[in-house]
Each structure stands twice: as C-alpha cells, then as structure tokens.
Amino acid sequence: MKIFKEIVEIREEIKALKKQGKSVAFVPTMGFLHQGHLALIDEAKKHADIVVASIFVNKKQFNNPDDFANYPKNLADDIVKLESKKTDILFCPNSWEIYPDENLMIFEIKKLADNLCGKFRQNHFQGMALIVSKLFNIVTPDFAVFGEKDFQQLQIIRKLTADLNFNIKIIAVPTLRENSGLALSSRNSRLNEGDLKKSAKIYEILNFIKDKILLTNNEIDFKKILNNAQAELLKYFDKIEYLEICDEEDLRILKKIDKKTKSRIFVAVYLGQVRLIDNLIIN
Numbered sequence: 001m002k003i004f005k006e007i008v009e010i011r012e013e014i015k016a017l018k019k020q021g022k023s024v025a026f027v028p029t030m031g032f033l034h035q036g037h038l039a040l041i042d043e044a045k046k047h048a049d050i051v052v053a054s055i056f057v058n059k060k061q062f063n064n065p066d067d068f069a070n071y072p073k074n075l076a077d078d079i080v081k082l083e084s085k086k087t088d089i090l091f092c093p094n095s096w097e098i099y100p101d102e103n104l105m106i107f108e109i110k111k112l113a114d115n116l117c118g119k120f121r122q123n124h125f126q127g128m129a130l131i132v133s134k135l136f137n138i139v140t141p142d143f144a145v146f147g148e149k150d151f152q153q154l155q156i157i158r159k160l161t162a163d164l165n166f167n168i169k170i171i172a173v174p175t176l177r178e179n180s181g182l183a184l185s186s187r188n189s190r191l192n193e194g195d196l197k198k199s200a201k202i203y204e205i206l207n208f209i210k211d212k213i214l215l216t217n218n219e220i221d222f223k224k225i226l227n228n229a230q231a232e233l234l235k236y237f238d239k240i241e242y243l244e245i246c247d248e249e250d251l252r253i254l255k256k257i258d259k260k261t262k263s264r265i266f267v268a269v270y271l272g273q274v275r276l277i278d279n280l281i282i283n
C-alpha cells in the first residue's frame with residue numbers, strides 16, 4: 001500500500017493511474033478502523049481497479065471539542081488492517097494542508113440537515129460536506145463508498161454529489177454489527193464491558209419498534225410505540241437525543257407510515273459522554 005500525506009503527491013499518483021485507464025474507488029474515514037470500515041474497502045474493490053482510503057479526523061465536523069480530543073487514533077494498526085485488505089493507497093493528510101487558513105467558504109445544507117444529528121450537532125454536516133468535497137476534489141474517484149450506519153450523512157453526500165456535479169457514483173454499504181447487534185463504531189472503544197452490554201439494547205429496541213410499527217397505521221398507536229420505546233431506552237441510557245421515524249429519501253419526520261414511503265427509525269443516545277447512533281429500515 002502506498003501512503004501519501006501531501007496533496008500534490010496523491011494527485012500525481014492518481015493522475016498517472018488514470019492515464020493507464022484505471023478506475024478509482026474511494027473510502028473516506030476518520031481512522032481507528034473496524035470491520036465496518038473494512039466492509040467498505042471490500043465493496044470498493046468490487047467496483048474499481050484501485051482502492052484509495054483516507055484517514056483524517058476532521059476537526060470542523062466536531063461540535064464538541066472534548067469529542068474531538070478524545071477521538072480514538074491508531075494509525076499503525078489502521079495501516080495493518082488496510083494492508084490486510086490489499087488497499088492500494090492510503091491518504092492521511094495533515095490538518096494544516098487541508099485547512100491552511102480561515103475557511104471563507106461554508107456549506108449551507110437545506111432540509112436534509114434540519115433534524116436528527118443535524119439538529120443536535122451544530123455545523124456537523126457543514127464540516128462533513130466541506131471535507132468530503134475537498135477529498136473528492138483531491139482524489140477524483142469514480143466511486144465513493146459510505147456506510148448506512150451514518151444514514152443522514154449518506155443522504156447529504158448523495159445530494160451534494162448531485163448538486164455539485166461531482167462525477168462520482170455513491171455506493172452504500174449496510175451497517176456491520178457485533179453479534180450482540182451493536183453497530184460497529186470507533187467510539188465503541190470508549191465503552192467498558194457493562195456499557196457494551198447496555199448498548200446492544202439499541203438494536204433490540206429498534207427491532208421492537210419496527211415489528212410494532214408494521215402492525216399499525218394510525219398516529220395514536222405510532223406515538224405510543226415511540227413513547228414506550230423511549231421509556232425502555234431510558235432504562236439503559238443516560239439521555240436520548242432523538243428517536244424518530246423518517247422518510248428515507250428526504251428525512252422528514254413521519255407521524256405514521258404508509259406502503260408508498262420508505263421509512264427508517266433513527267436513534268441517538270448517550271451513555272456517559274459517549275454518543276451512539278443507529279438506524280433501521282422499516283419498509
């Protein structure tokens with residue numbers, strides 16, 4: 001695996017590969033890689049000749065400085081994992097080269113960032129859209145692979161790619177989970193054994209909601225199911241940031257479901273300082 005830190009170097013490399021007619025698939029990450037990230041690499045390999053991964057903990061998408069400071073890192077281990085998957089290129093830029101001075105250009109994201117994580121993490125998606133756009137312009141991939149674990153992010157990236165005419169096909173990969181059902185996440189490394197057990201309840205409760213919601217089509221029962229699920233979540237978690245059922249396409253909050261609308265349950269909870277998110281398709 002070739003490792004590049006400088007923008008000019010990776011640009012040269014990609015230019016040469018493209019000249020040889022090679023296609024490129026890109027997997028952006030913030031590192032501390034797990035099997036979920038590696039599933040994206042596997043998917044990327046199916047689509048293109050060359051797989052480029054990036055590792056960059058993007059300060060601009062953290063609304064909480066402690067969360068940024070505590071974000072887990074292990075580049076040496078990440079390199080071993082990426083090499084085990086025969087990743088061709090790793091791009092791990094320096095922050096000062098990505099953000100050399102004050103950024104005067106900022107994203108405004110309408111509608112898609114209004115609720116769920118967008119509502120609670122001020123400027124998170126603006127920062128995410130900025131780094132993804134920069135990386136798209138640097139790596140110029142033909143394909144880019146993202147996880148459904150961060151479903152709102154995925155939908156915003158799809159829209160961003162279309163709106164800004166990036167010539168990139170966005171590919172989504174379903175969420176990889178522990179045997180317990182807990183969605184794999186770099187942040188899980190901050191949970192102790194007891195916390196991990198509690199965290200498995202998220203998926204159990206999402207499935208409970210799904211089963212119940214599929215049996216109802218009136219607003220009163222719908223609200224009752226969500227209220228009961230909230231009470232259940234609060235037995236295990238310190239705080240619920242949101243628990244909503246949304247239209248999968250435009251992420252608007254639904255008050256009941258119908259057969260025509262693809263819907264998904266979205267949840268964010270806190271266990272101590274650790275914030276956990278998950279989602280599950282309903283229909």
Ligand code: AMP
Binds near residue numbers: 185
């Ligand atoms: P991150 O390093 O958390 O920024 O994630 C990098 C990419 O990996 C994003 O596209 C995430 O959606 C994806 N990802 C993270 N966790 C999982 C998971 N458990 N299953 C599938 N994809 C994931």
